[in-house]
Amino acid sequence: MPTMNDVARLAGVSRGTVSNYINGVQVKLESQQRIQAAITELNYVPNSTARELKLNRSNFVVFILPTTRTPFFAELTQEIQQMLKQKNYKMLLCTSQNDIAEELEYIQMAKEQKVAGILTISYSDLGKYLTNDVPIVSIENHLSKTIPCVSSDNYAGGCMAAKQLLEKGAKNLLILTRSTEKTAVNYGQRAQGFIDYCQHKQVDYTVFDSPYHEDRFYPQLQTFLMNTYQKACPFDGIFAVSDQYADFSYTILRQLGHAVPQSVQLIGFDGGKMYPEQKYFLSSIRQPVKKIAEQCVSRLEELLWNKENDVKKTTILPIEFVQGETTKK
Amino acid sequence: MPTMNDVARLAGVSRGTVSNYINGVQVKLESQQRIQAAITELNYVPNSTARELKLNRSNFVVFILPTTRTPFFAELTQEIQQMLKQKNYKMLLCTSQNDIAEELEYIQMAKEQKVAGILTISYSDLGKYLTNDVPIVSIENHLSKTIPCVSSDNYAGGCMAAKQLLEKGAKNLLILTRSTEKTAVNYGQRAQGFIDYCQHKQVDYTVFDSPYHEDRFYPQLQTFLMNTYQKACPFDGIFAVSDQYADFSYTILRQLGHAVPQSVQLIGFDGGKMYPEQKYFLSSIRQPVKKIAEQCVSRLEELLWNKENDVKKTTILPIEFVQGETTKK
Numbered sequence: 001m002p003t004m005n006d007v008a009r010l011a012g013v014s015r016g017t018v019s020n021y022i023n024g025v026q027v028k029l030e031s032q033q034r035i036q037a038a039i040t041e042l043n044y045v046p047n048s049t050a051r052e053l054k055l056n057r058s059n060f061v062v063f064i065l066p067t068t069r070t071p072f073f074a075e076l077t078q079e080i081q082q083m084l085k086q087k088n089y090k091m092l093l094c095t096s097q098n099d100i101a102e103e104l105e106y107i108q109m110a111k112e113q114k115v116a117g118i119l120t121i122s123y124s125d126l127g128k129y130l131t132n133d134v135p136i137v138s139i140e141n142h143l144s145k146t147i148p149c150v151s152s153d154n155y156a157g158g159c160m161a162a163k164q165l166l167e168k169g170a171k172n173l174l175i176l177t178r179s180t181e182k183t184a185v186n187y188g189q190r191a192q193g194f195i196d197y198c199q200h201k202q203v204d205y206t207v208f209d210s211p212y213h214e215d216r217f218y219p220q221l222q223t224f225l226m227n228t229y230q231k232a233c234p235f236d237g238i239f240a241v242s243d244q245y246a247d248f249s250y251t252i253l254r255q256l257g258h259a260v261p262q263s264v265q266l267i268g269f270d271g272g273k274m275y276p277e278q279k280y281f282l283s284s285i286r287q288p289v290k291k292i293a294e295q296c297v298s299r300l301e302e303l304l305w306n307k308e309n310d311v312k313k314t315t316i317l318p319i320e321f322v323q324g325e326t327t328k329k
Numbered sequence: 330m331p332t333m334n335d336v337a338r339l340a341g342v343s344r345g346t347v348s349n350y351i352n353g354v355q356v357k358l359e360s361q362q363r364i365q366a367a368i369t370e371l372n373y374v375p376n377s378t379a380r381e382l383k384l385n386r387s388n389f390v391v392f393i394l395p396t397t398r399t400p401f402f403a404e405l406t407q408e409i410q411q412m413l414k415q416k417n418y419k420m421l422l423c424t425s426q427n428d429i430a431e432e433l434e435y436i437q438m439a440k441e442q443k444v445a446g447i448l449t450i451s452y453s454d455l456g457k458y459l460t461n462d463v464p465i466v467s468i469e470n471h472l473s474k475t476i477p478c479v480s481s482d483n484y485a486g487g488c489m490a491a492k493q494l495l496e497k498g499a500k501n502l503l504i505l506t507r508s509t510e511k512t513a514v515n516y517g518q519r520a521q522g523f524i525d526y527c528q529h530k531q532v533d534y535t536v537f538d539s540p541y542h543e544d545r546f547y548p549q550l551q552t553f554l555m556n557t558y559q560k561a562c563p564f565d566g567i568f569a570v571s572d573q574y575a576d577f578s579y580t581i582l583r584q585l586g587h588a589v590p591q592s593v594q595l596i597g598f599d600g601g602k603m604y605p606e607q608k609y610f611l612s613s614i615r616q617p618v619k620k621i622a623e624q625c626v627s628r629l630e631e632l633l634w635n636k637e638n639d640v641k642k643t644t645i646l647p648i649e650f651v652q653g654e655t656t657k658k
Contacts, residue, residue, distance in 0.1 A: 001462065045440050060421075067407055069605050074403040078396060081422050090438070092389075093410050093422040109419065111374045133330065218606065244604050251608070274603045275573050276398050277547065279580070 002042040011038040022046045061089045061300065062110040064120040066098040070244065071272025072287065073121075076139075079293035080119065087297060089116060098182070100124035110134055117300045123182035135303035137296045141185045142314070148299040150292055150315045154186050157285040157319040158193025161239040161267045164283075164321050166203060168328045170237025170265050173198060173205040174228075176249060177241045178217050187241040190269055190285075194239050206235060218248065225252045233263045243268035246282050250326065266326040280324035288317045331371040340367040351375045390418045390629065391439040393449040395427045399573065400601025401616065402450075405468075408622035409448065416626060418445060427511075429453035439463055446629045452511035464632035466625045470514045471643070477628040479621055479644045483515050486614040486648040487522025490568040490596045493612075493650050495532060497657045499566025499594050502527060502534040505578060506570045507546050516570040519598055519614075523568050535564060547577065554581045562592045572597035575611050579655065595655040609653035617646045 004022075008015040011034040021027045021035045038044070061084050068074050081091045092115070094106040103122055107130070110118050117135040120126070120143075127144035130136060138149045165173060177183075177191040191207070198205040208224050210217045228234060229252070240246035246268030250260060258264055261283075271286025295315050302311045323329065333351075337344040340363040350356045350364045367373070390413050397403050410420045421444070423435040432451055436459070439447050446464040449455070449472075456473035459465060467478045494502060506512075506520040520536070527534040537553050539546045557563060558581070569575035575597030579589060587593055590612075600615025624644050631640045652658065 045437075063422075067605075068397055068403045068410075069400075069407055070403075071398075071603060074397045074399075077406075077422070078398055078424050081397075081424055090442075091422045093392075093406070093420045095407055095410055108374075113419075214606065244606075247603065247607065272603075274400060274576065274601075276396075277543065277573075278576065 002044045004044075004046075006042055007035060007038045007044050010041060011035045058113060058115055059089050060092050060113060060115040062092045062094055062106060062113075062115050062118045062120075064094045064096055064103055064106050064118065064122060066121065066123075067095050068093075070270075071274060072243070072270040072289070075272060075276075075289045076121075076292060079290050080297065083293045083297045087301065089297075096122070098123060100126065104129060107134075116304060119296050119300065123185070135300055137299045137303070139292060139296055145313070148303070148311050148313050148315070150296040150299060151185075151317070152287040152292065152319050153316050154189035154319075155193040157269060158190040158195075158239070158241075159197040160193075160319065160321055161190075161269070161285055162194045162197035162201075162203075162205075164267060164327065165237035165239065165265060166201065168237075168261075168265055172235045173203065173237045173239070174208065174235035175205060175239045175241070176208050176221065176245050178210050178212070178214075178245075180211055180213070183241075190241045221245070221248065222252060225249060226256070229253060229256050229258060229264075233258055236264050238264060238266045240266070240268050243270040243272055243282055243284055246284070246326070250282070260326050261328050265328060267321075271320075271322045280322050281326070283324040283327040284322050285319050286322045287319060291317045331373045333373075333375075335371055336364060336367045336373050339370060340364045387442060387444055388418050389421050389442060389444040391421045391423055391435060391442075391444050391447045391449075393423045393425055393432055393435050393447065393451060395450065395452075396424050397422075399599075400603060401572070401599040401618070404601060404605075404618045405450075405621060408619050409626065412622045412626045416630065418626075425451070427452060429455065433458060436463075445633060448625050448629065452514070464629055466628045466632070468621060468625055474642070477632070477640050477642050477644070479625045479628060480514075480646070481616040481621065481648050482645050483518035483648075484522040486598060487519040487524075487568070487570075488526040489522075489648065489650055490519075490598070490614055491523045491526035491530075491532075491534075493596060493656065494566035494568065494594055495530065497566075497590075497594055501564045502532060502566045502568070503537065503564035504534060504568045504570070505537045505550065505574050507539050507541070507543075507574075509540055509542070512570075519570045550574070550577065551581060554578060555585070558582060558585050558587060558593075562587055565593050567593060567595045569595070569597050572599040572601055572611055572613055575613070575655070579611070589655050590657050594657060596650075600649075600651045609651050610655070612653040612656040613651050614648050615651045616648060620646045 004015055004018050008018045013031050017027050017031055018035055021032060063080055065073055068077050084091050096102040103124055103126055111134055119137050121139045123141055136147055138147050140151045142149045175191055175194050177187050179188055210220050240249055246266055250266055253260055253264060260266055268282045268284040271284040299311060333344055333347050337347045342360050346356050346360055347364055350361060392409055394402055397406050413420050425431040432453055432455055440463055448466050450468045452470055465476055467476050469480045471478045504520055504523050506516050508517055539549050569578055575595055579595055582589055582593060589595055597611045597613040600613040628640060
């Protein structure tokens with residue numbers, strides 16, 4: 001494999017001049033041309049690692065998220081990777097399984113690699129472990145007052161779900177949520193928006209809430225729905241704080257023989273699809289995935305180029321209702 | 330931020346000794362202890378980039394795939410990332426949108442970064458552009474005779490789909506496939522397995538095939554299904570060569586009022602789920618995702634440590650039938 005010395009020899013310039021040219025330092029036009037000709041002739045590939053060492057920062061961005069295995073996370077991963085690519089960064093993908101130990105390992109790795117920055121979706125109490133030696137932007141969860149956070153408008157999404165159900169004729173509303181410390185920022189706000197809207201409209205609502213991890217949550221939810229919907233549909237409008245819970249509930253309602261949306265209407269949250277080409281089956285509050293990707297990369301670049309104090313600490317992005325087949329038209 | 334010199338000074342050893350210690354070169358036990366104490370005291374983070382430059386290879390692995398936005402690709406991405414992590418590699422995620430220009434850009438980047446290797450799912454004619462300066466393992470598609478390939482047993486999957494439909498009482502079989510140059514290796518083999526099994530059993534079958542990209546394929550398939558199933562169910566057993574096509578077909582059959590699986594049974598291919606916790610809705614031929622991840626990382630390590638000739642060129646992994654709700658029990 002040709003080296004920088006080979007290029008210098010063929011171009012008839014010093015190794016330092018080749019190095020300058022490759023690292024973007026101005027060299028004489030004539031030298032530029034000779035060096036480029038030699039690089040092409042030799043099929044020389046510059047060593048990014050050496051270049052990064054000199055600049056003391058790589059163009060890697062670490063992206064930490066719980067998993068890629070939900071439609072929302074899979075779409076977000078793709079959009080962020082493409083956005084980073086547009087801006088000449090590369091994504092180091094890190095799935096954490098929601099485990100803070102894995103998250104901390106990735107952050108340590110990010111420091112060792114001297115990455116340009118970290119984007120993270122973490123529901124752990126990571127804030128207290130973070131120092132300001134690597135720029136970091138959080139998605140959804142405020143990790144600390146000094147770390148910029150980009151999020152969907154979860155509260156407005158909850159309000160919108162209640163509004164849609166009422167406008168579509170539902171009279172008895174049910175909300176399905178899971179409130180743990182980890183879900184306070186997203187599910188908590190979605191539920192609060194829904195409840196506040198109902199109270200504002202003086203409409204009755206019932207809350208199913210569970211403080212448990214999903215291992216226990218799902219069996220609980222199943223029992224509740226089986227008992228509640230055994231014979232009739234006491235609640236004709238359901239808002240589930242995630243598409244996944246809505247999907248789970250839909251299966252049970254169908255098993256019990258209830259017609260969705262005729263007897264009971266159902267709205268989820270996320271607006272993810274199994275395949276991009278698919279039509280929406282679940283009616284849902286859709287998160288603006290592409291905008292989240294754009295905004296978190298923008299915040300990261302601001303951290304890299306501006307003074308930290310100039311960077312917007314909270315970016316809240318508008319959501320929208322998407323009509324699927326689980327609500328009336 | 331503390332430097333290697335600071336560590337050397339505090340530990341009372343030379344910078345070279347600290348460097349050796351960090352790069353895994355044997356140093357005296359006493360020096361080890363002093364250096365480790367100094368590292369802890371100063372909260373010193375070694376610079377991986379410098380270490381990599383010395384070793385002339387990073388521990389990054391580039392993973393190129395069309396998209397993360399299908400359940401199969403999202404699951405495979407997660408499994409490969411976790412498998413790489415276990416073996417101390419980091420994943421550079423690269424989505425190509427099935428565009429050969431993007432694939433080639435990522436391969437050039439891989440060379441510049443001096444990555445440990447490349448894992449790729451590509452349906453392009455990449456083989457002719459690849460040189461052997463970076464170890465590469467292909468998933469699903471044989472890129473060339475010298476590049477190891479890891480794949481599900483697509484042919485056996487096609488046979489199994491036919492066998493299942495016949496055993497579950499279907500009499501008139503239909504296969505839905507799309508045969509382009511790019512799909513020859515996966516869809517082509519799945520279809521061939523299905524057809525060969527039918528011929529072996531002397532059972533009639535009908536083939537819907539399209540040579541077009543999905544932009545034209547879906548409207549064609551829709552028209553075909555609408556016409557064919559307008560009044561009755563002339564085919565009571567359908568095999569679609571991907572879950573995505575099966576899902577699309579299911580929606581149309583349901584719109585036309587046909588009962589699945591009572592009037593028509595349906596089997597897809599991949600066995601992906603929208604959420605890991607979900608039950609299978611589509612009956613399908615499931616690809617062994619975890620085994621694919623294990624095997625492609627193993628092949629890559631063999632390329633890194635062994636002579637190229639010792640590395641198995643083709644690894645074909647067994648598939649299984651998963652019972653969802655679209656076939657009879």
